[in-house]
Amino acid sequence: MTTTIALLFGGRSGEHGISCVTAGGILGAIDRTRYDVIAIGITRAGRWVHVSDDAEAWTMVGGLAPEVGDDGPEVLLPSRAVGPGEKAALRVIRDGCVEPLAEVDVVLPLLHGPYGEDGTVQGALELLDIPYVGSGVLASALCMDKGATKAALARAGIATARGLTITEERWAREAPHVERTVASSLALPWFVKPARAGSSLGVTKVSDPSELEHAIKTALAEDPRILIEEGVPGREVECGVLQAGPGEEPRTTIPGEVRIGEDLDFYDYESKYFGKGTVEIQVPAQLSDALLEEVRDVAARAFAVLRLEGLARVDVFVTEDGTVLVNEVNTMPGFTPFSMFPVLWRNMGLDYTALITDLLELARTRRVGLR
16 A cells, blocks of 8 residues: 655745755655655745646756746645544545545655745644644744744754844844944854744855845845854864664764865855855765764754654754854755755765654654644
């Protein structure tokens, strides 16, 4: 008996195209002898449509990411919560008529950024008691907001870079005071980030205070809440985490390192996805055994403290004196075959197809709703 999976991707965030590329990778690797796949794209306007499950339809072409078009039949979610032992009955509107689409066991939401990775889609699935891969509403929302993540980690004694959260309203009301506060409390360089965006969208490195206003406006264009952080002179190290069985500690990978060349100020959106500058990914990271274990321990603790489920990638800085500071936590990290998260697990002996299977089988057993 096969299991039916609904692959959900695209979405309203600025990471729409990257989500589509992630879907292409998974569509090309998922075990089709074990899983029937229903591909559902979310357009930039938020419309859910039934789309091709051909991996080739969701690959980069000429340096351009694919996009979910608006021409597919609209997908309708179940009209009520799924009962025990039932599957989620999806329907489509085709030629003005409502038709059955599929009965789904599990949803794999491959959405990055707001309106998908932030607890919104997770909440919709919880309302209908549909099992899904990844963290729940609270953890997803918490990790989407970088300022909230830092506050939660700090309460648990997990170190992060120093920073300030600024709202659009506060900036409009007291911009000069904000500039003075940043200059007096944080050492240069500063990184100005949207609080709730991923893939380094809207992020600016500020090396001179005169650049701060432009950086803040750039971040506010993505999110009305922004984070200004003190730059950390350290190595950028990433660790993959998977949920373990009941009563067991989270599983972690040996960490990997992102090394950027002198032609880049930092690891930005274009360098992550479009080949800008010199970037080297080292797996495993060239750190001492003690530091590798420290990073793994911090990643596992962060996973537990933030109440994460399924998977996460925990990004940290390792300073010259061996201090480990959490940079951010990704509840749906980049998941193409060449992304850091699958590469980290491949280094642990868990290949891409097996990793997908592991996550889907874990999701099938999760409890949804309050029943």
